Amino acid sequence: MVVHGFDEEAADRVFHALANATRRDILRRSFETDLSVSQLAEAYDMSFAAVQKHVAVLERAGLVSKENQGRERLVKAEAGKLLWARQALDDLEVTWRERVDQMSDLLAGDSGQ
Amino acid sequence: MVVHGFDEEAADRVFHALANATRRDILRRSFETDLSVSQLAEAYDMSFAAVQKHVAVLERAGLVSKENQGRERLVKAEAGKLLWARQALDDLEVTWRERVDQMSDLLAGDSGQ
């Protein structure tokens, strides 16, 4: 039995992976087309190894996966993980949203007061 | 004229702020109730200064604001910024979503082919 509602370390990895413009761009491109690591690397003004590291961070976060295709590795975006991240964001404000909803109900004027 | 669609550095700050379990917890609590920094600090097994730093990170990201109340500073969650973050997530996969929608349309069988 875990203390928290969901895996906090997974959230750490996911949000950390998203906290970098290069990695977000890699994600965007990966959502458009499956690209090899070297194809991705061509797009940025940094070494191949640096891009490779960024892909590794995204992979550890579960935001992309790599598919072996001959000597190339195709980077595939994982849409589900992004949805999970969105849900994690929403969960941060559930109580707030509940209270806003409650207030709306009150304003709708159903309580006797 | 900016190259990117939105402020990448703001995204860096927001996602980095979210990439830490303590800060996410501070955000959750702040959404429940406005709390002073020392009230927040009581909840964690670390120094007051450490919690203060976490709040500062959240503040720089625009996820919370601080309101002077006598000698205390009340930490208030900024729901709008969280919505902005959610939108930023959605934007990462727009092209993907567009393609999925297109595919749905095709399957719905309206094109003459």
Place this chain on the structure above:
DNA sequence: CTATAGTCCAACCGTATGGTTGTACATGGG
């Protein structure tokens, strides 16, 4: 088989991060 394209990994480097302690300053209570 050999050469090369694609990838991975380790070592290294400067800077940022997350924590600490200590000090300074403002505010409210007795």
Place this chain on the structure above:
DNA sequence: CCCATGTACAACCATACGGTTGGACTATAG
């Protein structure tokens, strides 16, 4: 007025991060 409370900030430390270069391995092309 004086003191305790709440906050801010600087200095310091270990570790993580983002980048580099170089070396090793695998698979395809000739």
